[in-house]
Amino acid sequence: MSMGNRPTASRVPLIMRIRKAWLLTTGFVVAAGLSGCAGSPTFLNPASSISDHEAGLYMVIFYLALGVFIIVEALLAYALIRFRKRDDDTEEPRQVYGNMRLEVIWTAIPVLLVLTLFALTVSTANAVAAPKPADSDVRIHVIGHQWWWEFEYTDYGFTTANELHIPVGANVQIDLDSVDVIHSFWVPQLAGKTDAIPGHTNYLWLTAGTAGTYHGQCVEFCGVNHANMRIKAVAESEADFKAWVQGQQQPLYQPQTPQEQAGQDYIVNQICSNCHTLGEYEGKRSIGPNLTHLMSRSVFAGATYDLNEANLRSWLQDAQAMKPGNDMIVNLSSEDIDNLMAYLTQLK
Amino acid sequence: MTTQAEALSAPQAAAGSGQGLLSWVMTVDHKRIGIMYLITATAFFVAGGILALLMRTQLAQPNATVLSNAAYNEIFTMHGTTMIFLAIMPLGAGFGNYFVPLMIGARDMAFPKLNALSYWLYLFGGLFLFSSFVFGGAPDAGWFAYAPLTEKLYSINHGMDYWGLSVLMLGTATTIGSINFVVTTIQMRAPGMSFTRMPMFVWMTFVTSVIAIFALPSLTTATLLLLLDRLVGTHFYNVSAGGSALLWQHLFWFFGHPEVYIMILPAMGLISEVIPVFSRKPLFGFMTVVYSGIAIGILGFTVWAHHMFATGMAIGALLFFSANSFIIGVPTGVKIFSWLATMWGGKLSFKTPLLFAIGFVALFTIGGLDGVHMAVLPVDWQITDTYYVVSHIHYVLFGGAIFGLFSAMFYWFPKMSGRQLSETLGKWQFWLMFAGMNLTFFPMHMLGLLGMPRRIYTYADGLGWGIWNLIETVGAYLVALGILFFLINFFRTMASPPTNEADPWDAFTLEWKASSPPAPYNFAEIPSVRSRRPLWDEKYPDKADWKQGE
């Protein structure tokens, strides 16, 4: 890139600029297309009618905006090339102060454009934020905690964490709130985001169209572990969902060995019970997740780690190392950890 | 002849026009205060940029451990707070302080001592805020500090107290400064300079100042209530005791949205000065651009809840704010077309000021179109609070405001210092910044669409986010290199002997009539004007604007 004052030099950067704009645009379109394959949690790869509507509207807006972008940048690029001052030219150009007709036109056209966009907005918003369906098939109370998501299936009598199960094709109603600060619940492929606000219940409805596992995250900054407050949403067949529910409704596993008994005793009588509930949860709101069917979940620690024995043991040894700043501040002896592991791994 | 008599008898700041550090500390001369604002704000801009580089380094790869989560949260909070309150706003104020009086043919601002107070409050507020790093932890709840996260219960250390107290000081400084600009503009224009003949930068600074006067009080209320909660034990934002979590958001964004126009309008005014001079034509559709600015100022107060689309407010209310957010796009677009039309048919001289102004037009267009996307309520439900927003804000604030401010810096440097910044280094800086900012911020559109929330210190592998983050980090370092070029340019230029050219760009407005740098009293005789381009009229009398009825 030459930076001297030679007359021809300034043409090169301009063409480069135009090329760059073009590359960026096509690159983006390609990336957006690729995203569906990459497993990204994107509404452009929707798994529900809501996200589908939103994606469809997005594409319309995107192409309209692309059109405006091309027109404006092309006019700019053209002006920069066509009206460059030649070095030997000392005459001042014609002094033009304005043109009322032109100014009216370039005000009126954007007004028409935004009216169109607003009409599209209203119609899609109504389609997406529809009033409560006459019957919700499944109702889930989603509660934001610092820094994990609780999924309370009130009608079914249990509560779980981090991993959300819904049946495909069913109308799911989510009652959303928080026990502490403002969080925001978002599984892009299933629906737009809605804030979880303490003292205030928000509602969202969604219907998953395709079975699958969908990634979500808390999307309102909520403190030191905001990044580690994730969601694994599982949309499954009616049969699989029923089976899962039944599993969650099973009574608490009772210890069958002394070591398991020691583990359960520890949880119920020692420091664990300050934050965790075990067994009948009776609508208790706890600082940490309910552990009754811990091993039925595939993720833990705000869905940031796979739930397997190695990770669980590491967590008991040093939860702060795995998720710094989280509320689990304990100092367990290796004997306690062995006992706990013996019991916890049975809680399927 | 009250005009002349009053002008000649205007007292000069004797203390503050000499040499030496004390004269600068004591000064009430608007030019010196302007320079202090510009230098301080540039220093804070560099600090904010370093914070950004730290963030980008941490985000370059998934699960990185460059920064802990706690440190990252302090850094992103301080980055936003610094760039908005300590860099962009004061840069605009600095140019305003220096050039509004000159451009309207006055000898100083209406209230010179208050002017000095504004600056020192700003400096103290900024230093106080940064001292939090040393005294127990910087604020870490984001630059817009949502309650109840900011309550004592959830933000235990004193970081948020530093934030609140600084914001009150900085808000006061801005309010005082705005009052000064408003009164100066109303009261001290040269003979013949009606409002319709004022330069666009003066107009935009005036509108900005009016906005600030009405917007800052909301921030004051919000912050006072927060500090009372934290320090006295009230419960305004504490839900369990009758407070409201959403109250903060309404109060804050009622300020917060006009705030973004406070940041962009001066820059729009600045490029409205540069583009005509380097196109050799007057600004196309001057009054239309003025009315657009006023419209933006007024409409800016009607859109605030578009920052709250995900809060579960009633759909009717949300659609109201969506509609207003669309409407405000129209005057903004009108300005873009005016700048294009100014260049059209002109004779463009690609000096660094014009390059940055063109960069503004190109990049702000993208940022503005992003904004249109976000006004679409159902789409916003997917893209709000993600990297899409981060892309949008940086296209308008970096590609827009910062580029506009650099345009002004290169344009007005000769007037302030009697020396011209190097064109070679300037062009290098421009291209590094242009390429770098696109590399950094364009992929953020993708990241937002691919589901990456904002304000996360790290992210999981396998979500398709890693490659874009890496590219963005490279871009950020390019931008930093560009800024480094500016700093080199500045120091080299200041070390070189001055040329003291009064009018190196063959420009149109009154400030170029004064010497470079101007005498302490600016003008020996208060000039009178007959059009918007008094210097053009003087230098090209046969083509004078007033002869065309303009």
Added chain:
Amino acid sequence: MTASTASPARFRPGSTAKVGLLTVIASEIFFFATALSAYFFLRLEHPEWSLPAQTPTGLLIPSLNTLLLLASALVIRQAQRAIAADRTKMAQMALGLTFVLGLIFIGGQVFDFSQSGLKPDDAAFGGIFMALIAFHAFHVLAGMVYLGITFARALLGDFSANHHTSITLCAWFWYFVVAVWLTLFGALYLV
């Protein structure tokens, strides 16, 4: 010389200070507007609050205070008219009396609140109520500081019929403070 195209109003003595004060008042109006909005917002979220506000003395002290401030507005208006007619002694007395009335107002507020049992860390209602009254009281105190200085300058003979911008500004600020009180009284005690 085109001085004739200059707007003469711009250069009337004291006009710059007046425009300045009006801008300050505009800003402060928005401060109270946002604070009052916060009050109404919280009220809307809590229909269970027992309203309007009552302190143990009921509406008596707030009403008396309202009359007091209204009277002080009339008094300071007298100061303005007096100085415009060059009656400096009358102006001095009026300024002094306004100050005293302001002092009694503050005293009444403090007394009322000490009797009310309301504490800042009561639930949000107590907090927002006290905050609004306190914000207003600070503005009254600021007005009184300005009044005090202007009164002192009046005693020193600084003002005359042709030269009394400070008294005008002082009066305007005082009217603002009274107007805010009327609004608060209505919003907090009557609605």
